[in-house]
Amino acid sequence: MRLSSKTTLVSCLLVFTVVMSCSLNTEQTATIDPETYWGENPWPEIRKSRISKLLPEAMKAANVDCWLVVCRENNNDPIAPHVGGENAGGTAAFLFYIDGEGFHSKVYSPSGEATALDDLDIHDEVVSVRGASTVGMAIDFIKESGFDQIAINSSSSNSMADGLSYTQRQSIESRLGTDVDKLVSSTELIYEWLSIKLPEEVEILRKAAQLTADWQVEAYEQVVPGKSTDADIAKFLKQKMASYGVTDGWAPDQNPNVNSGPDRGHSHATDKVIMPGDVIQIDFGIKLYDRWVSDIQRFAYVLKEGETEAPEDIQFYWESGKAGSRAALAAMKPGVTGASVDRAQRLLMQAAKSESVPWSTGHPVGYVAHDVGPSLGGGMSKRVRPSSAKLLKEGMTFAFDGFHAWKRADGTEKTISVEEMAVVTTNGAEYLIPPQEELILIGLK
Missing domain, CATH: 3.90.230.10 (Creatinase/methionine aminopeptidase superfamily)
Structure with missing residues (x-):
């Protein structure tokens, strides 16, 4: 057998030499640690950079001044790992918004998860909540702030932007009352953010x-x-x-x-x-x-x-x-x-x-x-x-x-x-x- 490719594929990844013992005829393969x-997983730091550098631009491109993401245990929103909500137990409400002072992030989290979430140092503010609705508190903040376009994860064309359940949407719409017409799909926002x-x-x-x-x-x-x-x-x-x-x-x-x-x-x-x-x-x-x-x-x-x-x-x-x-x-x-x-x-x-x-x-x-x-x-x-x-x-x-x-x-x-x-x-x-x-x-x- 011979290989005729003129291009030598040399891995740019290896930091030390690993001797492998692999063939089609053996079950035994040398392993590495x-x-x-x-090395250390770079995702936590990269995620911070993506939120601080790319998300504000994505929100502007999508003409959105507030984005609400609801995370929860066992049936989580697919965008949760990108915003720090992958470990949600009780329902948590993640808010990203742009006002006259710039871009901000605020999370209303059940008290049992709030400390660990705050330790990640992803968000400007983590509000610990006990005995109240995190989504309700987020909606109250949204109404007080007077945002014009509020993105939620409900989409017919992008599965990554379709994580909001039917009952969660019902709850949000009910709490918004007359502001419900401000809701828009996060389809374009998530497209602009994740594609880069x-x-x-x-x-x-x-x-x-x-x-x-x-x-x-x-x-x-x-x-x-x-x-x-x-x-x-x-x-x-x-x-x-x-x-x-x-x-x-x-x-x-x-x-x-x-x-x-x-x-x-x-x-x-x-x-x-x-x-x-x-x-x-x-x-x-x-x-x-x-x-x-x-x-x-x-x-x-x-x-x-x-x-x-x-x-x-x-x-x-x-x-x-x-x-x-x-x-x-x-x-x-x-x-x-x-x-x-x-x-x-x-x-x-x-x-x-x-x-x-x-x-x-x-x-x-x-x-x-x-x-x-x-x-x-x-x-x-x-x-x-x-x-x-x-x-x-x-x-x-x-x-x-x-x-x-x-x-x-x-x-x-x-x-x-x-x-x-x-x-x-x-x-x-x-x-x-x-x-x-x-x-x-x-x-x-």
């Missing part, structure tokens, strides 16, 4: 992407044609995750998605045996610090007897997909729509006579694999959906593909989807890590 290896990543978050995503790509290359080195299965590769990558103390980037049963046969979409790896002539896809993501997620694909071709390189047709499909990825990256810059990025690579797909694919060119990635932000899709549609009409902004991070799909001899379809990660910069965009330049070639053993 995650606490020592990863701080530079230090981009660096974490860069590290996650590098590990994800490195491990896929390493997994391909283990393949024995005619013996190894797609599930073997997936198992190898699961072992790498366990040894490094990281978790799945998305649903564990479908991460990684390893497929050496026809397209299966989002799927689990099967027991299909990898054979000469196969094109192998690995779609893989990891989560660092239980917060930031990667999403990277790497492709390989299994050489047939006597072959030293991929056949002309396979190489053409690869180059076409790669060109689409480069076109999409070149189209990314602040102020353009997600649809325009999608269109840039789909024009190349048409020129290369690719079969159509049902997937968008890309999607935001960060806190989850499919994060909040513009969809890179709809570029060839007559009616562009709202998420694809959104404008790209500096600090947004994306996972995106360059596609080429073709019909196999048996009539099934296969797609090369050169998936990389990128961040939008001041004047354009840049890959988080060096992209895959060549198909990885797996020889007979």
Whole structure:
């Protein structure tokens, strides 16, 4: 077996050398001490910065002067970890507001959690409440302050902005009385806030992407044609995750998605045996610090007897997909729509006579694999959906593909989807890590 990639993927993450003992044929894997290896979780400090630096701008962009988040135990709001409400027991009311003196945060917390919440030093003020309604006190403050637009987490289009229960909303509306018409959805506010990543978050995503790509290359080195299965590769990558103390980037049963046969979409790896002539896809993501997620694909071709390189047709499909990825990256810059990025690579797909694919060119990635932000899709549609009409902004991070799909001899379809990660910069965009330049070639053993 040999690897032909000219790009050497060197992890920028390692702070000391870790000797690993992993293969497809062993259950034993050397492990590291995650606490020592990863260091202290940076989320608490990053969260503070996100609230103080990015949230005021998001509120202004959404034309909101007050935002009310209600957190509680067992059925919490999905935004809770971003505002410090992840440990809520009794109902707590988080207020963020802008007045003549600037941006402020105030929390009405049950007394049992108030001390610990105050210790986090996230909010300007934590009011300890005993024997009274925290939401009621928050509403009283809102009414006294005379805010014009009060955002609440009730949304038909963004699950991260839809954490308020029906009964919670009833209670808020009842308490507001004649001010109820001031309520607006937090959809745009949360979109503006979560879609932008701080530079230090981009660096974490860069590290996650590098590990994800490195491990896929390493997994391909283990393949024995005619013996190894797609599930073997997936198992190898699961072992790498366990040894490094990281978790799945998305649903564990479908991460990684390893497929050496026809397209299966989002799927689990099967027991299909990898054979000469196969094109192998690995779609893989990891989560660092239980917060930031990667999403990277790497492709390989299994050489047939006597072959030293991929056949002309396979190489053409690869180059076409790669060109689409480069076109999409070149189209990314602040102020353009997600649809325009999608269109840039789909024009190349048409020129290369690719079969159509049902997937968008890309999607935001960060806190989850499919994060909040513009969809890179709809570029060839007559009616562009709202998420694809959104404008790209500096600090947004994306996972995106360059596609080429073709019909196999048996009539099934296969797609090369050169998936990389990128961040939008001041004047354009840049890959988080060096992209895959060549198909990885797996020889007979």
